[in-house]
Amino acid sequence: MSVLGEDDDLEVQTGKKRIRPALLAAFCTVLLLLCCGGGVVAFFLDAARNTQNYDAGCGNGQLVDAAAKMPSHHELSEEQVRNAAIIVRVGQDMNVPPRGWVIAVATAMQESSLHNLPDLGARNDHDSLGLFQQRPSTGWGTPAQIMDPQYASRKFYERLLTVPGWERMSLTQAAQRVQRSAYPNAYAKHEQLASTVVNSLTGGAARAAGDSTKLQCVSGDQIAASGWTAPVNGEVGSGFRTASRPTHQGVDLIVPRGTPIRAAAGGLVVKVRCQAHLANGTDWGCWRDGSPSVLGCGWYVEIQHANGLLTRYCHMVKQPSVVLGQHVAPGQEIGFSGTTGHSSGPHLHFEVHINSDPSNNGAIDPVPFMQRMGAPLGVKA
Incomplete structure (x- = not known):
């Protein structure tokens, strides 16, 4: 099985220009690090510190009490967590x-860093106020109303619920449909920290599906x-x-040929x-099945996510359903399982990488990672 980056000497075609994948990956990583303020490592440390109390659950079903003692978070003050609690409770x-x-929490992180901001004078963005930087002049309410975190949260949700299909959109898409921000791609970098905060306030509800009264752990093709x-x-x-495959940088998920990959x-x-x-360099191609004597991922796709995360999907049966530079939503079909490349039978080889980790290309075990994200692997089809 190939490891991430072993084919960086090969070029990828994009339009009329050819871009080396190593340069493309490095550019994406640097861009994400800049957007995150260099806090990628701190984020994952924070997430690890704050998952121990709710890893086992998918939401305790109890209403959040914003007046109670708040759980501690490495990157957030008690005031910020309390404002997040108000947003969740609404x-x-x-x-x-x-x-x-x-x-909603991720949006407030981007707009105000979870501070209920008053009029900042010359530093104000137009007449923006409060947790979500809503503007009285564009119909969000009076200044006094917008400065009430409960009112501001309710107005955010009211507009979110009018967006068709918001539940299956990426966070950036959904937030932008509500906020109309000048920086629409900035929301995504807060998604996992927002999930961590929601989990700590609700006993793991960021890993659940369903409405607020019927939380259940994610199964099948549900999106957490x-x-x-x-x-x-x-x-x-x-x-x-594993001991027999120490360089195996992901996990093999056993599914029939032609299974949709999301x-x-x-x-x-x-x-x-x-x-x-x-092994001698002769091209085998992906128009036919591979075998253990063939090297490489066969047909495969890599997707760059916020916070320096990257996922890889190998051995597709035919050319993937997506193209270079395409933005995909969570759960979107990207191809079909097969056995091209270094493979002994139909399956999906799935990898997760943290690009900020310089060791071993940042590959991490997808099983515990996906468990923490509320999307456990290993469910039989």
């Missing part, structure tokens, strides 16, 4: 699904409130870096290619 009272809570979903429903065959989360397609060759 969503609960309105029976908005948990996905909406994550979108965190915005993640399993790419296929199949048992785990070969695991991550994007595990929203993101940008940064690689679509066929990689199948013999």
Whole structure:
């Protein structure tokens, strides 16, 4: 099985220009790091610290008490967490699904850093106020109303609920349909921290599906409130870096040939290619099945997500359904399972990489990661 980056000497065609994948991946990584303020590593440390109390659940079904003691978060003050609690509680009272809570909290993180901002004078963006930087002049309410976090949260949810299909949109798409921001791609970088905060306030509801009164753990092709979903429903065959395959950088999910493969989360397609060759360098191609003697991923796709995350999907049966540079929503079909490249039978080889980790190309075990995202792998089709 190939590891991420082993074919960086090969070029990818995009329009009339050819871009080396290594340069493209590096550009995407640098861009994301700049957007995140260099806090990618801090985020994952924070997420690890704040998952221990609710990893086992998918939401306790209890209403959030914004006046109670708030859970601690490495990157957020008590005031910021309390404002997030108000946003979540309003969503609960309105029976908005948990996905909406994550979108709302992430939006407030981008707009105000979860501070209830008053008029900042010369530093104000027009007449924007409050947690969501809503503007009285564009119909959000009076200044006094917008400065009430409960009112501001309710107005955000009211507009979100009018957006057709918002539950299956990427966070950026859904938030932008409500906010009309000048920086529409900025929301995505807050998605996982927002999920962590929602989880800590609700006993794990960011990993759940359903409305606020009927939370249940995600199964099948459902999208968790965190915005993640399993790419296929199949048992785990070969695991991550096992004793017999120490360089195996992902997991093999056993599914029949032709099973639809879904994007595990929203993101940008940064690689679509066929990689199948013999040990002597002879091209094998992806128009036929591979075998254990063939090297490479066969037909495969890589998707860049927020916070420096990247997912890879290998051994597709035919050319993928997506193209380089395409933005995909969570759960969007990107191709079909097969056995092209280095493969002994139909399955999906699935990898997760943290690009900020310089060791081993940042590959991490997808099983515990997807469990934390509320989209567990290993479910039999």
